[in-house]
Amino acid sequence: MDLRKQFGSLIANDEISLQVEAGEIHGIIGPNGSGKSTFFNTVTGFYDADGGSVYFDGTDITDASPDEIARRGLGRTFQIASPFRDLSVRENLLSVYTAGLRSGLRITEGKRERAQEIIERLEIEHIADHEASDISGGQQQLLELGRILMLDPQCIMLDEPTAGVNPALQNRILDHLRELNEEGQTFVIIEHDMSVISGLTDRVTVFDQGKVVMDGDFETVTSDERVREAYLGAETDPDAGLGDALGAGSDSSAAADPSASEADGGAATTSGGGSSAAATGASATTQVVETEADLIGEQRRLVADDIVTGYGNHTVIDDVSVESHDGVTCIFGPNGSGKSTLLKALVGAVPVWSGSISLGETDITETNAAENLQHGMVMLPQDGGIFGSLTVRENLLLGGFRVDRDVRRERLDTVLEAFPDLEDKLDAKGSSLSGGQQMMLSFGRAMMTGSELFLLDEPSAGLSPALVDDVFEMTQTLVEQGAQVILVEQNVREALRIADYVYILAQGRLQFDGPAAELLDEDELVELYLGLE
Numbered sequence: 420m421d422l423r424k425q426f427g428s429l430i431a432n433d434e435i436s437l438q439v440e441a442g443e444i445h446g447i448i449g450p451n452g453s454g455k456s457t458f459f460n461t462v463t464g465f466y467d468a469d470g471g472s473v474y475f476d477g478t479d480i481t482d483a484s485p486d487e488i489a490r491r492g493l494g495r496t497f498q499i500a501s502p503f504r505d506l507s508v509r510e511n512l513l514s515v516y517t518a519g520l521r522s523g524l525r526i527t528e529g530k531r532e533r534a535q536e537i538i539e540r541l542e543i544e545h546i547a548d549h550e551a552s553d554i555s556g557g558q559q560q561l562l563e564l565g566r567i568l569m570l571d572p573q574c575i576m577l578d579e580p581t582a583g584v585n586p587a588l589q590n591r592i593l594d595h596l597r598e599l600n601e602e603g604q605t606f607v608i609i610e611h612d613m614s615v616i617s618g619l620t621d622r623v624t625v626f627d628q629g630k631v632v633m634d635g636d637f638e639t640v641t642s643d644e645r646v647r648e649a650y651l652g653a654e655t656d657p658d659a660g661l662g663d664a665l666g667a668g669s670d671s672s673a674a675a676d677p678s679a680s681e682a683d684g685g686a687a688t689t690s691g692g693g694s695s696a697a698a699t700g701a702s703a704t705t706q707v708v709e710t711e712a713d714l715i716g717e718q719r720r721l722v723a724d725d726i727v728t729g730y731g732n733h734t735v736i737d738d739v740s741v742e743s744h745d746g747v748t749c750i751f752g753p754n755g756s757g758k759s760t761l762l763k764a765l766v767g768a769v770p771v772w773s774g775s776i777s778l779g780e781t782d783i784t785e786t787n788a789a790e791n792l793q794h795g796m797v798m799l800p801q802d803g804g805i806f807g808s809l810t811v812r813e814n815l816l817l818g819g820f821r822v823d824r825d826v827r828r829e830r831l832d833t834v835l836e837a838f839p840d841l842e843d844k845l846d847a848k849g850s851s852l853s854g855g856q857q858m859m860l861s862f863g864r865a866m867m868t869g870s871e872l873f874l875l876d877e878p879s880a881g882l883s884p885a886l887v888d889d890v891f892e893m894t895q896t897l898v899e900q901g902a903q904v905i906l907v908e909q910n911v912r913e914a915l916r917i918a919d920y921v922y923i924l925a926q927g928r929l930q931f932d933g934p935a936a937e938l939l940d941e942d943e944l945v946e947l948y949l950g951l952e
Contacts, residue, residue: 423470424454424461431457433629434471439574444596444606446616446637449626450650450909451754452880455609456498458626459576463495464488476573492573498582498609499733500559502551508562509534509547515569530569537565541595556733557588564595574605581615582733582755593619611755612926613641625649650753650911718745718903719779721765721796721872726774728764729927735760737927738774743872743903746919747894749935750907757927758907759801762874765905766798767791778872793821798874803861807850811841814849814860818867827867834863837896855886862893866900873897875906879913891917 424432431454439445447455460466462473464485472481475493483491502511512534513526538547541561546554551562560580567575580596581589589612596619600606610616616623617637625632625640627649633640640646721743729735735757741750752758763769765776767788776784778794788798805814815834819827835842838859844852849860858878865873875894879887887910895917897904908914915921915935923931931938 420473421471422458422461422468422473424457424466425469430629432461435626435629435631437624437631437634439605439607441573441605442600442603443621444600444608444619446620446623447607447609447626448611448613448616448623448640449632449754451877452628452909453626453649454629455626456578457629459495459578459609463493463576489570489572492570493576494567494570494572494574495576496560496563496567496578496580498579499730500556500563502559502562502566504552505550507548507550508543508554508558508565509538511551511562512537512565512569515566533569533571537568540568541565542591554732555588556729556731557584557592559732560584560592561588561595564592568599574607577606577608577610579609579611579755581610581612589615611753613753617641650909718871718901719795720744721776721778721903721905723765723776724774726761726764726776727772728760728769729772730760730769734772735927736764739924739927739929740774741765741905741922741929741932743905744920745903746898747904747906747917748920748922749914749918750905750922750924751911751914752924752930754909755926756924758924759876761924762798762876762905762907766796766874768798792868792870795870796872796874797865797868797870799861799865799876799878801876801878801880803857803878805849805857805860805864807848809849810846811849811852811860812845814864815841815845815867818864819869822869826869830867830869833900834866837866837900838863838893855889858886858890859893862897866897871902873902873904875904875908877907877909879908879910887913 420436420438421434422432422436423430423434433454435454435458437447437458447458449455457466461468464480464483464487468481472479474480475488475491478491480488480491480493489495502508503514506514513530538544541564543558543561543565546558551559554562560582564575564577564580577596581592584592593615596606608616608620610619620637622634623637623640624634625643625646627645632645632649633643723742724740726736726739726741727734739757739761741748741761750758750761760769764771767783767786767790771784774784775782778791778796781794783791783794783796786794806817809817815831816827819830822830840856841859841863844856849857852860861878878894879890891913894904894906906914906918915938918935921931921933921935921938922929
């Protein structure tokens with residue numbers, strides 16, 4: 420197939436070859452940004468391929484439109500179900516043009532019978548006459564499957580069919596998929612819940628950075644080091660283990676005990692109870708942090724209790740409690756686990772459905788991101804969020820627009836001292852900077868706000884290995900300035916080198932909560948991170 424899809428300079432699919440056998444359930448897994456959804460969109464005609472070819476049942480469909488591909492028997496669902504909200508469940512099924520627009524708008528008796536058959540099969544009779552806007556997110560996923568089944572396809576490509584679905588309804592969806600497969604239906608499924616992949620698929624293909632890493636049965640692929648690197652990040656030292664990433668050295672028992680004293684060779688602790696930078700191999704940083712902390716006094720903590728939130732009818736974060744700690748607090752988890760949504764809820768960019776959030780003594784549960792900026796909390800989006808048409812100076816000054824000129828000048832001096840590469844670029848447009856310089860600018864603009872708590876959403880995403888190191892150095896710079904950092908990051912192995920405290924999410928729920936030094940067993944980390952039993 421050698422399928423290729425490119426967006427500007429970004430190669431999203433790099434000569435991907437994948438073959439699906441009739442009658443199988445084929446899983447596709449991979450970390451965030453690995454090219455899975457792009458592959459789906461290109462195969463089904465929503466994107467034009469930039470190279471390679473797609474064959475379905477022996478026919479070249481590379482240049483076919485989505486509706487032509489669907490009529491040939493290749494259907495697909497989307498991660499976010501999008502029914503006609505003002506139509507009933509039954510009307511949504513009947514709205515599917517099974518023979519194309521030229522077949523006319525009259526609904527045939529055969530089509531009505533097919534819709535009723537699907538309603539009974541998916542066990543949704545009790546909501547058949549409800550408007551789609553009134554049913555749950557899981558029921559909308561069932562409706563999404565039902566609409567594709569109206570086309571009677573030979574193969575169905577499912578993009579996260581159980582995302583945001585409660586366990587009981589998830590099991591129903593999976594049972595329906597198994598029954599359909601037993602009758603000969605072929606499925607290709609993108610899914611981040613590894614219990615779904617392990618219990619449903621015949622074969623699994625792993626994507627990373629737009630390429631196929633490997634292909635095989637579930638047990639084989641999840642035990643392969645290449646897959647671990649795809650999810651956890653490559654090791655800087657190929658002979659180093661997870662204990663080395665945490666600075667455990669030869670005495671892992673000392674590193675595992677965060678109460679051990681520095682004099683005894685153990686890891687010093689911060690006032691937040693997490694392991695210090697000494698446990699991550701950055702003892703010099705710890706000394707700076709402690710000095711800064713003494714100067715600024717007790718740091719206010721962000722505390723979130725029992726947070727529930729999501730989008731539309733889809734619950735993404737379910738009863739999660741987290742808090743900031745001195746130093747770097749990392750939030751890990753596979754794509755789709757809710758990390759970025761949690762971060763947005765904490766900063767006020769996504770409303771909290773239930774639970775509470777406080778910053779120090781201030782309740783910020785219902786405040787928005789702009790108000791939280793005044794409270795001393797700022798978030799760096801995944802792409803850095805700089806203004807490419809503005810100069811470096813203008814980008815930085817925007818970060819300090821709420822304060823007077825003298826304070827702004829002092830903060831600018833601090834930023835340029837931290838990131839001297841920006842000083843010669845002050846009059847250059849943001850878009851002219853390299854990837855690393857743009858990330859420096861993003862960090863610097865956040866520092867200009869004078870915030871004491873920084874929320875970073877995957878700052879290393881899409882950067883070269885050398886620039887990834889720079890990003891983690893920038894993160895430590897924030898800590899050296901006396902700030903707390905909450906870091907969402909896909910490169911787990913490298914992030915653990917600077918982590919003080921760790922939360923691991925899977926399927927919107929906490930799987931681990933504790934000091935970084937407790938994560939010494941990589942097998943345990945892989946199981947937590949991938950949601951394996």
